[in-house]
Amino acid sequence: ADQQVRISVSHTTRAPRTGEEHGREYFFVDVDSFLDMIAEDAFFEHAQVFDNYYGTSKQAIFDMLDQGLDVILEIDWQGARQVREQYPDAxxxxxxxxxxxxxxxxxxxxxxxxxxxxxxxxxxxxxxxxxxxxxxxxxxxxxxxxxxxxxxxxxxxxxxxxxxxxxxxxxxxxxxxx
Missing domain, CATH: 3.40.50.300 (P-loop containing nucleotide triphosphate hydrolases)
Known part of the structure; x- marks a missing residue:
């Protein structure tokens, strides 16, 4: 594994699947908490996919970038557009x-x-x-x-x-x- 690369852990409102752990695959939060995070501009990108929300924490990404790490965001094309608007070098x-x-x-x-x-x-x-x-x-x-x-x-x-x-x-x- 490349020690300079990290995969970001997104927040989601969907229920955990069997074997998933909070903070490992996702940060599992309720809809109200997610909407509060949107209002606080806490996400680099966020989207509603089917019946659930997904979002990438700005703070988590910036913390990793500040450590000189490369960060992988597993996001859809809409999320990628949002990231590029804020971070054109992505x-x-x-x-x-x-x-x-x-x-x-x-x-x-x-x-x-x-x-x-x-x-x-x-x-x-x-x-x-x-x-x-x-x-x-x-x-x-x-x-x-x-x-x-x-x-x-x-x-x-x-x-x-x-x-x-x-x-x-x-x-x-x-x-x-x-």
Whole structure:
């Protein structure tokens, strides 16, 4: 695992699934608490998906960024737009399934959703995929190890971007150029 990368833990109003823990997969909150957080501008991005709310805490993201970490936000295209409005340097990576059949098989294989919920998720996924071209990178998750390798390469390349290097290594660059 890349020690410089963290996955953000979102807040949600949905009920925990079997085996999920508060603070690990999600921060599970009630609707009133979530709406209060929206009113307090506590979210980097938030959305209503089906019958539940999801949102990414600004404070949690900024805390990780302040530690020099790269942060993965698992969000939909609308959330990605909200993030870009506030943080234009954010890098978007869209992960596509190898096929719709493979996606449906993965959703069914989880064994957590009824057939009608899976049908809704499939419909939403097709809509979601139509926005792939709004992202800087696209990874096709056909082979997990290969997809992970591509993801790591994207992180490595972006850590070496000139603007980022100038911020992080300003003193070194000034010493080298003086």
């Amino acid at each position: 890098i978007g990576i869209f992960i596509l399934p190898p096929s719709l059949a493979a996606l449906e098989e993965r959703l069914t294989g989880r064994g957590t959703d009824a057939a009608d919920v899976i049908a809704r998720r499939m419909s939403k996924a097709v809509s979601e995929m139509s926005h792939y071209d709004e992202y800087e990178y696209v990874i096709i998750n056909d082979d997990f190890e290969q997809a992970l390798g591509q993801l790591k390469a994207i992180f490595a390349a972006n850590r070496a971007r000139t603007a980022l290097i100038q911020d992080i290594h300003r003193d070194l660059i000034n010493d080298l150029l003086s």
